[in-house]
Amino acid sequence: MKRFSREELAARVASDIPEGSYVNLGIGLPTLVANFLPKDREIFLQSENGLLGMGPAPAKGEEDPDLINAGKQPVTLLTGGAYFHHGDSFAMMRGGHLDICVLGAFQVSETGDLANWHTGAPDAIPAVGGAMDLATGARHVYVMMDHITKTGEAKIVKKCTYPLTGIACVDRIYTDLAVIDVTREGLEVVEMVEGLAFEELQRMTAAPLARGDRKGAR
Amino acid sequence: MIDKQVSSPAAAVSDVFDGATVMIGGFGNAGMPAELIDALIAHGSKGLTIVNNNAGNGETGLAALLKAGRVRKIVCSFPRQADSHHFDALYRAGKIELELVPQGNLALRIQAAGAGLGAVFTPTGYGTVLAEGKETRVIDGRHYVLEYPISADFALIKAHRGDRWGNLVYRKAARNFGPLMAAAAKCTVAQVDEVAPLGALDPEVIVTPGIFVNRVVSVPGTRNLPGAE
Numbered sequence: 001m002k003r004f005s006r007e008e009l010a011a012r013v014a015s016d017i018p019e020g021s022y023v024n025l026g027i028g029l030p031t032l033v034a035n036f037l038p039k040d041r042e043i044f045l046q047s048e049n050g051l052l053g054m055g056p057a058p059a060k061g062e063e064d065p066d067l068i069n070a071g072k073q074p075v076t077l078l079t080g081g082a083y084f085h086h087g088d089s090f091a092m093m094r095g096g097h098l099d100i101c102v103l104g105a106f107q108v109s110e111t112g113d114l115a116n117w118h119t120g121a122p123d124a125i126p127a128v129g130g131a132m133d134l135a136t137g138a139r140h141v142y143v144m145m146d147h148i149t150k151t152g153e154a155k156i157v158k159k160c161t162y163p164l165t166g167i168a169c170v171d172r173i174y175t176d177l178a179v180i181d182v183t184r185e186g187l188e189v190v191e192m193v194e195g196l197a198f199e200e201l202q203r204m205t206a207a208p209l210a211r212g213d214r215k216g217a218r
Numbered sequence: 219m220i221d222k223q224v225s226s227p228a229a230a231v232s233d234v235f236d237g238a239t240v241m242i243g244g245f246g247n248a249g250m251p252a253e254l255i256d257a258l259i260a261h262g263s264k265g266l267t268i269v270n271n272n273a274g275n276g277e278t279g280l281a282a283l284l285k286a287g288r289v290r291k292i293v294c295s296f297p298r299q300a301d302s303h304h305f306d307a308l309y310r311a312g313k314i315e316l317e318l319v320p321q322g323n324l325a326l327r328i329q330a331a332g333a334g335l336g337a338v339f340t341p342t343g344y345g346t347v348l349a350e351g352k353e354t355r356v357i358d359g360r361h362y363v364l365e366y367p368i369s370a371d372f373a374l375i376k377a378h379r380g381d382r383w384g385n386l387v388y389r390k391a392a393r394n395f396g397p398l399m400a401a402a403a404k405c406t407v408a409q410v411d412e413v414a415p416l417g418a419l420d421p422e423v424i425v426t427p428g429i430f431v432n433r434v435v436s437v438p439g440t441r442n443l444p445g446a447e
Contacts, residue, residue, distance in 0.1 A: 024288060041440060047391070048321065048390045049245040049391050049394050050245075050250070050316055050393055050394050051391055064390065065247060065248060066248050066249070066389045066390040066391055066392040067248075067390045067391055068245075068246060068248050068391055071360060072245075072246040072247075072248075072299075077390070083388075083391060083393055084393070084426070085308050085393050085395070085397045085398060086245075086321070086324075086325035086394050086395050086398060087326070087397070087398050088321075089322075089325070090321065090322030090325050090326065094321060094322055094326075094340070094341060109302030123310075124309075125297060125298040125305075125309055126297075126298070126316075126318050127295070127296045127298035127299075127318070128295055128296065128318055128319075128320050128321070128348065129295050129296040129320075129321050130295070130320070130321040130322060130342050131320070132320040132322075132323075132342045132346060132348070133320055133321060133323070133342045134342045135339070136342045136343075136344070137322070137342070157378065158255055163346065163347050164345060164346045164347075165346065166344075166345070166346070166362075167344065167345040205372050
């Protein structure tokens with residue numbers, strides 16, 4: 001059985017983002033998606049700290065301390081891009097203006113609850129940033145994560161055990177093994193990696209999966 | 219003649235009192251008024267409540283204020299960073315109180331204070347531990363949490379250019395919380411890279427009108443800015 005590499009997963013997510021979309025990519029793995037956006041589509045990347053039309057990292061020596069992304073790394077602004085303050089930035093999310101956000105996750109439930117900000121461990125320092133605003137506000141929330149944890153536990157579950165980021169907010173889950181839609185009827189497998197049996201995927205998922213009719217479809 | 223310029227960062231923060239609530243602009247280091255924070259550390263006020271997106275990183279700016287032991291409480295969205303060790307140590311030792319606020323709610327609550335609102339119903343955080351114990355309401359089928367404004371005694375912000383009436387323009391992503399905080403504090407201090415003559419800032423592009431600004435301090439840029447700017 002083949003697993004999606006981080007890059008393949010990023011490319012897979014990127015292929016689903018239509019031209020003209022306003023998109024926020026979360027810190028970490030989702031940031032990789034930017035590298036794989038189809039060159040023939042104009043897609044607007046939003047950064048919560050006040051950028052629309054965010055471009056790639058600058059050339060060495062061209063870094064500007066006033067031009068960073070949400071992960072506080074140096075970035076550039078594309079021609080036609082805009083700067084704005086935090087009030088406008090979060091109005092874009094909360095007001096439903098942002099088409100898609102892609103977030104990492106600790107857990108996703110079968111009803112689309114998301115847990116991605118805090119493990120709840122007593123010694124952990126909590127930090128939430130813009131995760132709750134994105135999860136609640138973006139019109140479509142895509143999660144991008146490994147299908148199971150490093151120790152083999154399912155990350156797609158009936159009910160999240162980690163503290164929630166948002167309720168019933170996830171629309172689609174992209175893992176290294178499958179693409180799964182969260183529907184009113186439950187979880188529906190849209191795609192699986194080559195050589196993986198449905199039953200095997202189900203064994204690694206702690207919530208019931210249905211075979212999607214749209215297998216292989218984009 | 220109205221001239222909101224003050225002579226130095228030290229003069230600009232000379233009346234910050236013990237126990238004051240101080241908003242500090244910036245997202246990470248972009249837009250953080252480092253020289254005003256240095257002046258605040260030298261000024262010596264204690265028991266401060268700080269409102270910022272983060273809780274300082276590295277050894278300078280907000281991190282240095284925390285290290286100096288001047289902060290009783292911090293209101294922020296993202297305290298934990300790779301190099302936020304001064305906050306981490308204070309937090310683990312129980313020497314600092316943390317009010318964790320989702321970033322958009324932080325912005326919203328600051329805006330609400332500046333706009334004179336009594337409270338705001340926001341969808342963000344509903345059903346999470348950060349909304350525990352808070353009033354909720356269903357409006358048009360959507361769940362909302364009641365959040366109260368965050369105001370401050372002082373706001374210390376950084377802008378790119380200002381004038382003697384306190385009008386401000388910012389630079390790139392250093393704008394972030396500046397315009398919101400400027401409106402939410404009793405006394406707003408802006409450090410600027412350059413004070414421009416009155417009329418030199420295009421009225422069409424002024425981001426923060428001077429009504430929200432009490433003091434302007436010229437701190438010529440120490441950043442290494444690429445390009446012609």
